Amino acid sequence: MSAGASIDLIDKSAAEAFQQLAITTDRFERYDNSHAVRIATIADELAKIFHLARHDRGSLRVAALLHDLGEVAMERKYIQRDGPLTEEERVDLSRHPVIGEREASRVGADRAAQLLVRWHHESWNGQGYPDALRREEIPLAARILRLADCYAALTDARPFRGALTAEDARRELVGLAGIDFDPAVVNAFLSLEGVTELNSFAKPPAELIEDSSKTTSGWNLFSSYEK
Numbered sequence: 001m002s003a004g005a006s007i008d009l010i011d012k013s014a015a016e017a018f019q020q021l022a023i024t025t026d027r028f029e030r031y032d033n034s035h036a037v038r039i040a041t042i043a044d045e046l047a048k049i050f051h052l053a054r055h056d057r058g059s060l061r062v063a064a065l066l067h068d069l070g071e072v073a074m075e076r077k078y079i080q081r082d083g084p085l086t087e088e089e090r091v092d093l094s095r096h097p098v099i100g101e102r103e104a105s106r107v108g109a110d111r112a113a114q115l116l117v118r119w120h121h122e123s124w125n126g127q128g129y130p131d132a133l134r135r136e137e138i139p140l141a142a143r144i145l146r147l148a149d150c151y152a153a154l155t156d157a158r159p160f161r162g163a164l165t166a167e168d169a170r171r172e173l174v175g176l177a178g179i180d181f182d183p184a185v186v187n188a189f190l191s192l193e194g195v196t197e198l199n200s201f202a203k204p205p206a207e208l209i210e211d212s213s214k215t216t217s218g219w220n221l222f223s224s225y226e227k
Contacts, residue, residue: 010058014108021107022065028072030159035152038197040064043141043148045195049188050140055112060141062109063116067149069107070100070117097121098130112141120145123180135182143182147173147189150180155200163202 010018022036029035040061047057074096085093101118109117119133119142126134128146138146154169164172170190177186192198 010062014062017107018062018065018109021069025066025068025072028075029068031156033156033201035156036065036068038156039067039145039148039152041197042152042189042192042195043144045192046144046148046185046188047141049191050144052141056141059110059112060116060145062113063104063120063141063145064148066104066107066109066113067100067117067120067145069103070096070098073099073103094121094129115139116142116145120149122146124177124182125179128180138182140182140185143185147181147185151189152197155202157201157203163200165202166198166200168202169200 019037023034026033026035043060043064044057047060052060071093074093097118097120101114104114104117105111116139118130119138122128122131122133122138122142123146124135124138124143126132128138151169151173154164154172155166157163173181173186173189177183
């Protein structure tokens with residue numbers, strides 16, 4: 001399935017604007033591939049399994065495209081920093097879903113999408129943020145977005161770490177079922193087949209050896225899924 005297959009879930013002009021924002025955000029976050037659109041496609045495949053209504057799938061797609069807006073806004077504060085963040089700075093950066101909710105509102109996302117952006121780091125066990133929601137307190141679409149975001153991040157390279165293979169990333173998700181992720185959403189994810197966006201961008205060993213000799217910039221300031 002192509003990354004744009006579910007674009008008709010939302011207004012065409014809005015979809016184009018949100019996708020352009022996603023492209024800009026991905027570039028700032030140093031993703032070489034279409035991270036947000038990839039998440040939107042994976043999330044929509046999961047939404048179909050759970051029979052989410054069409055308007056809910058549209059809100060989920062918008063949230064997937066805009067979910068990193070708050071992270072970008074917060075990272076700009078620390079872009080000149082070198083070295084690890086202090087605990088105070090990490091707490092500050094954990095506000096990025098709330099900032100993202102505000103930014104999603106500013107660019108015209110519907111209220112449901114805004115809330116999904118706010119809650120895409122809530123965890124099944126209640127240890128997530130910003131509201132420490134747990135289990136079914138977290139809307140199903142937010143639980144789906146959480147998993148799709150994590151999988152896409154794990155299987156794509158960043159300047160500070162390589163990509164996991166699809167098999168290794170799935171093992172990570174299974175290991176976190178009942179902790180970070182809704183076990184039912186994990187099981188649904190494991191059933192997905194034939195979705196191009198599930199392919200990993202992990203490099204062969206020879207390429208990893210070559211990359212290891214290169215220095216990285218100071219972009220390892222913050223990541224939702226630090227290893």
